[in-house]
Every structure is written in C-alpha cells, then in structure tokens.
Amino acid sequence: MAASEKKPVLQVDxxxxxxxxxxxxxxxxLEVHSGDTISILGPSGSGKSTLLRCINWLEQxxxxxxxxxxxxxxxxxxxxxxxxxxxxxxxTQMGMVFQSFNLxxxxxxxxNVIEAPVHVLGMTKDDAVARAEQLLEKVGLEVKRDAYPYSxxxxxxxxxxxxxxxxxxxxxxxxxxxxxxxxxxxxxxxLSVMRDLAAEGMTMVxxxxxxxxxxxxxxxxxxxxxxxxxxxxxxEKFFSNPRTDRAQRFLTxxx
Amino acid sequence: xTAGDYQMLLDGAWTTIWISLLAIGGGVPLGLVLSLIxxxxxxxxxxxxxxxxxxxxxxxxxxxxxxxxxxxxxxxVNIDKxxxxxxxxxxxxxSFNTEVWRSAYQSFPQSQIEAxxxxxxxxxxxxxxxxxxxxxxxxxxxxxxxxTLLVKASPAIAVIGVVDLTRVTNRIAAQTYEPLPPILVAxxxxxxxxxxxxxxxxxxxxxxxxxxx
Amino acid sequence: MTDLEIVLNEWPRLASGFANTLLLFGIxxxxxxxxxxxxxxxxxxxxxxVRVALGYFVDGMRMLPFLIFAYLLYYGxxxxxxxxxxxxxxxxxxTIYHCAYxxxxxxxxxxxxxxxxxxxxxAHGYHGFRLMRRIVLPQLVLNSAPVLGNQLIYMLKDTSFLxxxxxxxxxxxxxxxxxxxxxxxxxxxxxxxxxxxxxLLIEGFVAVVHRSAKERGLGRx
Numbered sequence: 001m002a003a004s005e006k007k008p009v010l011q012v013d014x015x016x017x018x019x020x021x022x023x024x025x026x027x028x029x030l031e032v033h034s035g036d037t038i039s040i041l042g043p044s045g046s047g048k049s050t051l052l053r054c055i056n057w058l059e060q061x062x063x064x065x066x067x068x069x070x071x072x073x074x075x076x077x078x079x080x081x082x083x084x085x086x087x088x089x090x091x092t093q094m095g096m097v098f099q100s101f102n103l104x105x106x107x108x109x110x111x112n113v114i115e116a117p118v119h120v121l122g123m124t125k126d127d128a129v130a131r132a133e134q135l136l137e138k139v140g141l142e143v144k145r146d147a148y149p150y151s152x153x154x155x156x157x158x159x160x161x162x163x164x165x166x167x168x169x170x171x172x173x174x175x176x177x178x179x180x181x182x183x184x185x186x187x188x189x190x191l192s193v194m195r196d197l198a199a200e201g202m203t204m205v206x207x208x209x210x211x212x213x214x215x216x217x218x219x220x221x222x223x224x225x226x227x228x229x230x231x232x233x234x235x236e237k238f239f240s241n242p243r244t245d246r247a248q249r250f251l252t253x254x255x
Numbered sequence: 256x257t258a259g260d261y262q263m264l265l266d267g268a269w270t271t272i273w274i275s276l277l278a279i280g281g282g283v284p285l286g287l288v289l290s291l292i293x294x295x296x297x298x299x300x301x302x303x304x305x306x307x308x309x310x311x312x313x314x315x316x317x318x319x320x321x322x323x324x325x326x327x328x329x330x331x332v333n334i335d336k337x338x339x340x341x342x343x344x345x346x347x348x349x350s351f352n353t354e355v356w357r358s359a360y361q362s363f364p365q366s367q368i369e370a371x372x373x374x375x376x377x378x379x380x381x382x383x384x385x386x387x388x389x390x391x392x393x394x395x396x397x398x399x400x401x402x403t404l405l406v407k408a409s410p411a412i413a414v415i416g417v418v419d420l421t422r423v424t425n426r427i428a429a430q431t432y433e434p435l436p437p438i439l440v441a442x443x444x445x446x447x448x449x450x451x452x453x454x455x456x457x458x459x460x461x462x463x464x465x466x467x468x
Numbered sequence: 469m470t471d472l473e474i475v476l477n478e479w480p481r482l483a484s485g486f487a488n489t490l491l492l493f494g495i496x497x498x499x500x501x502x503x504x505x506x507x508x509x510x511x512x513x514x515x516x517x518v519r520v521a522l523g524y525f526v527d528g529m530r531m532l533p534f535l536i537f538a539y540l541l542y543y544g545x546x547x548x549x550x551x552x553x554x555x556x557x558x559x560x561x562x563t564i565y566h567c568a569y570x571x572x573x574x575x576x577x578x579x580x581x582x583x584x585x586x587x588x589x590x591a592h593g594y595h596g597f598r599l600m601r602r603i604v605l606p607q608l609v610l611n612s613a614p615v616l617g618n619q620l621i622y623m624l625k626d627t628s629f630l631x632x633x634x635x636x637x638x639x640x641x642x643x644x645x646x647x648x649x650x651x652x653x654x655x656x657x658x659x660x661x662x663x664x665x666x667x668l669l670i671e672g673f674v675a676v677v678h679r680s681a682k683e684r685g686l687g688r689x
Contacts, residue, residue: 168592310664
C-alpha cells in the first residue's frame with residue numbers, strides 16, 4: 001500500500017487522557033488517509049475506546065490535538081476550547097456508531113435516520129426521507145422504517161444506527177466496538193454492512209474484537225496495550241508475524 | 256413581633272402537629288383496611304372503595320374540610336371545627352394510603368405466599384406474620400411521603416377556623432398590621448417539620464433498597 | 469324552591485368559579501412545565517453558583533406548604549412595590565411553586581436516562597437547547613408520565629387554596645352560595661363532582677401518554 005502523499009483526512013497527534021489520576025491513553029498518534037479502514041485492537045482496558053472517543057471529543061483529551069481534514073477538533077486555532085456549538089458543528093462531519101446502539105427510542109426507525117439531517121443540517125424533510133430510504137435499503141431494513149427501536153433485534157438496531165450516522169454524509173466513521181453487544185448470530189449482518197461500506201471507500205476507524213474484520217477489510221491494524229500503541233502495521237504483517245511479545249500473546253488468546 | 260406572638264406561633268404549630276398526628280394515626284390503618292377490601296373484591300364494598308379512592312384523591316382538602324364542617328350538622332352530626340379538620344385530613348390521606356398499601360400487597364412475591372401455604376399456614380396467619388411486616392417496610396417511604404403532603408396541605412383547615420400555624424399568622428397580623436413577619440416564621444417552622452419528615456423518608460428509602468426482595 | 473333549584477339558579481356563580489379554577493390550573497400547569505423544563509439544564513450547569521441556587525429553590529418549594537408561599541407573595545410583593553391583583557398573584561404562586569416539582573421530577577428521570585442517549589445526539593451534532601428539546605425531554609416526559617400526571621392533579625387541587633387570598637375560584641363559589649342561601653349540600657357536591665371530572669380527564673390524558681410511551685419501550689414500570 002503506497003503511502004499517500006496527500007494530507008491525512010484524520011490526524012491524531014500525541015493524545016493523552018487520564019481518569020481519576022490513571023493514564024488511560026498515553027501519547028497516541030495516528031494518521032488515517034481518505035478511503036482507508038483502520039482497526040484498533042487490544043485487550044480490555046487498553047484505552048482503545050477512550051482513544052476513539054477523544055477523536056470526536058466525547059472525551060476531552062488532557063494533551064494532544066485532533067485534526068479533521070486539516071482543521072482542529074475541540075480547540076480553535078488560538079488554542080481556546082471550542083464552544084458547544086462549534087464542537088457540535090465539527091461532529092456533523094464525523095459519524096459514530098456505539099456499542100449499545102443508542103437509537104432514540106421515541107422515534108421510529110425512519111425518524112431516527114432523518115432526525116439529525118433535518119434538525120441539525122437543516123435538510124428539508126423530503127430530501128432527508130429520500131436519503132433515509134436509500135440508506136435503510138442499503139443496510140437491508142427498509143421494511144422496518146415505521147417500527148420503533150424497541151421491536152428490533154440487536155443486529156437490526158446497529159444497522160439502523162449505521163444508517164443514521166451515514167445520513168449525515170460524514171467524512172469519517174468511528175465505530176466503538178459495534179458488535180460487542182450482539183449475540184453471535186447477529187454479528188455477521190452488521191459486519192457485512194461494514195465491509196460494504198469499507199469497499200465503497202468510506203474512511204473508517206473501528207475499535208473491535210472481530211479479528212476476521214480486521215484481517216480481511218482493513219488497510220492498517222493498530223494494536224494498543226496499556227494506553228499506548230504497541231504495534232502498528234498492515235493486517236498481513238500483524239496477524240502472521242507480530243513483532244512484539246504482547247501482540248503475540250494477544251493473538252494466541254484470540255485465535 | 257412580641258414574645259406573645261411567638262408563643263401564639265408555637266401554639267399554632269402544636270395544633271398543626273397534633274392534628275396531623277391524629278390524621279396520620281387514623282389514616283394509615285384506615286388505608287390498610289380499605290386496601291384489603293379493595294383487593295378482596297367483595298361485590299359492593301370493593302367498588303365503594305374504588306369510588307372513595309378516586310374521589311378522595313381528586314377532592315381538594317380545603318373543599319373537603321369546608322364540606323364536612325358545613326354539611327355534617329345537617330345530618331345531625333354536630334361536629335366542632337377541630338374534629339372536622341382531623342376528619343377531613345384523615346379521609347384525604349387514607350385515600351392515598353389505600354393505593355400505597357394496595358401496591359405493596361399486589362407486588363408481594365407470590366413465592367413467599369406459596370411457601371407459607373405449603374407449610375399449612377392459613378391465609379389470616381400468613382398475612383399477619385409474613386406479608387404484613389414486609390408490606391409495612393416496603394410501604395414506609397411512600398407513607399412518609401404522604402405524611403409530608405399531609406402537613407403541606409394542612410393549612411386548609413384554617414379556613415374552617417382551626418387555629419393552626421397558618422391561621423395564627425392571620426391573628427397576629429390582625430393585631431400588628433404587619434403580615435409578613437409571622438408568615439416568615441411560620442414558613443420556617445413548617446420547613447423544619449417537613450425537612451424532618453423528608454430526611455426520615457430518604458433514610459427509609461435507603462433501607463428499603465437494602466432489604467428489597 | 470328546593471335547595472337544588474336555588475343552586476341551579478346560581479349557576480353563573482358556579483360557572484365563573486369553575487372557569488377561574490380551570491384558567492388558573494391550565495395556565496399555571498403550562499407555565500410550570502415550561503419553566504421546569506427550562507430549568508432542567510441548570511441542574512448540570514458548570515457554574516456551582518447556579519447549581520446551588522437551583523438546589524435551594526427546589527428544596528425550598530418542596531418543603532413549604534403552598535398556601536404559605538401564596539401568602540408570602542400576596543403580602544410580600546407589595547413591600548417591593550409590586551402591586552398585583554390576587555388572581556395574578558395566585559397564578560404566579562402556582563406556576564413558580566409547581567415548576568420546582570416538575571423540575572425535580574424531570575431531573576430524576578434525567579438521572580435515569582442512559583448516558584448513551586445524550587452521547588449519540590452529541591455525536592450527531594446536537595447540543596444545548598436543541599438536544600434537550602428533541603432528544604432528552606421527550607424521553608423524560610414519556611418515562612415519567614404517571615408521576616407528572618399526579619403533579620397535575622396536585623396543581624388542580626392547590627387552586628382551592630387561593631380562595632383564602634380572595635380569588636373567586638370554584639370552592640369559593642360553592643362556599644358563598646352555601647353561606648348566602650343556607651344550602652349546605654348541593655354546592656359542594658357540584659364542586660367536588662367538577663374537580664373529580666377534571667382529574668379523571670387528566671388521568672385519561674396521562675393514560676394516553678403512558679400508552680404512547682409503552683409502545684416505544686419507555687416508561688418506568
């Protein structure tokens with residue numbers, strides 16, 4: 001994979017984050033180029049979710065910077081913290097899919113997908129509905145458009161969540177352990193949607209335990225342990241020939 | 256305000272306290288009895304209880320107090336204002352308490368009842384020894400909450416002439432032409448009683464959590 | 469003339485009292501909900517002063533009898549040069565007093581709302597007022613429909629206290645008919661029936677909202 005000469009679409013510079021005095025993310029830097037899919041692997045407590053949440057500033061990093069398409073996230077050019085409104089603005093360019101789906105239960109499936117485009121981006125309802133119907137078809141759930149999340153299975157909920165995030169036409173999609181809450185037989189339907197998305201050229205950062213996805217779909221694997229990036233390479237190199245001890249131990253446990 | 260005024264306020268506070276205590280003392284057991292009639296589904300009586308609860312929770316205490324004080328004498332029941340006040344408060348709080356007890360009864364774990372019956376206990380026996388003590392503990396937070404509401408609504412009896420903590424402020428103002436000071440003091444006194452009840456309620460809620468089945 | 473005929477003759481007085489009760493209840497209930505919802509964000513304000521002040525206000529209203537608060541406004545406002553008629557003071561009192569209760573109910577529901585709801589909204593670019601109005605508040609109201617319904621009934625009943633500060637609401641109307649014509653039973657029976665009817669309507673409304681909540685898997689058991 002030739003290194004792109006273009007600037008990366010997402011750049012994470014030396015991010016650190018502590019909770020209650022414990023450093024959970026330590027000096028992590030990442031570059032994600034347009035169209036790439038990066039997976040972040042690691043044992044529980046390695047800081048991978050926190051790192052992801054620092055990217056869209058759901059967690060405020062103690063140190064370090066995040067850049068989306070060259071623009072700073074969370075802090076303005078003068079170093080001041082962004083206001084809630086400015087931060088909200090930036091987030092419209094980043095989609096996030098959560099481990100616990102977090103669909104809005106008082107809205108139907110269709111309403112969930114059109115909600116942010118209409119009320120945050122100012123799209124007309126007709127445009128938003130048209131786009132939503134397209135996306136629901138893409139994730140295979142157009143028949144459920146008038147159902148409430150309450151009546152859906154976990155896999156269905158997550159696919160709706162993906163459609164909901166895509167409806168904002170984001171530059172990059174962040175996935176926080178998207179299949180960890182799913183019963184095993186429902187994991188496949190979600191991974192399939194994610195594979196298609198990657199193949200279509202969406203820029204994705206995926207925190208996951210699903211080794212098959214990391215191996216088959218990603219351009220780069222980032223392995224974290226204890227808050228730091230321990231190893232970073234292509235899937236071929238990482239899975240067949242891990243350089244570090246910790247990566248090896250992790251892989252044998254997760255065969 | 257003079258020392259005499261403060262004394263009047265204390266007297267008024269005492270009146271509020273003893274009337275409230277009587278109403279609570281009557282209203283809690285009355286609620287239990289009514290809730291049992293309700294769940295027993297006796298043909299006519301339980302419907303009457305349903306009606307009573309619905310009306311009791313919808314009728315303002317002030318309206319009820321006036322109604323009782325003015326109407327009962329027509330039926331030959333000559334009632335003084337203090338009795339009318341206690342009666343109104345009791346009937347009002349009992350209607351809410353009925354629902355509290357009923358909820359405790361209906362959410363009582365069937366498994367414990369089955370265990371009791373399997374050991375040969377009669378209904379009366381396991382109700383008294385097994386259900387009631389636990390229903391009591393489970394209901395306490397809601398019952399105390401209802402007591403708080405009772406004290407907050409008790410100024411209603413001032414309208415029929417009972418010299419409670421609220422009416423006393425009128426009397427003082429009538430002499431001093433300054434209504435605000437006694438009201439402020441009375442307000443502080445009410446807040447004191449009620450904060451004690453609220454603290455009790457929080458303590459009971461924590462305890463109920465610990466022993467929840 | 470029978471007692472009932474006397475009372476029926478006085479129906480304008482009863483109607484006027486009932487209208488006052490309904491107006492006071494309706495407007496204050498609306499106001500209390502709007503104010504309570506607006507205050508909600510302040511519970512999690514970054515400013516400690518705001519949080520503490522709000523705490524004192526809510527605790528204060530919840531430990532004070534409504535009539536005492538109404539008295540405080542009625543007798544206290546003139547000392548600040550604010551001269552309002554009794555009806556307006558009553559309306560103000562009902563609204564301010566009950567908005568504290570509504571805020572506390574909504575706050576309790578908010579504490580129980582999964583944090584993922586707010587986070588997924590933030591991730592989609594929501595913040596501030598829009599986040600509360602579109603995503604958080606609807607869920608809070610659906611989840612606490614029965615408790616809010618109870619509070620509405622208390623708001624209805626508290627209107628009767630205003631007769632003591634000379635507002636001519638329903639109980640006052642019943643009482644004045646009774647004392648003018650010495651008809652003890654009928655006016656109060658009619659008044660109680662009217663209060664009952666309104667609270668049944670409120671409960672019906674709450675049942676509809678609660679059913680809407682259950683459809684969506686919301687509503688605390």
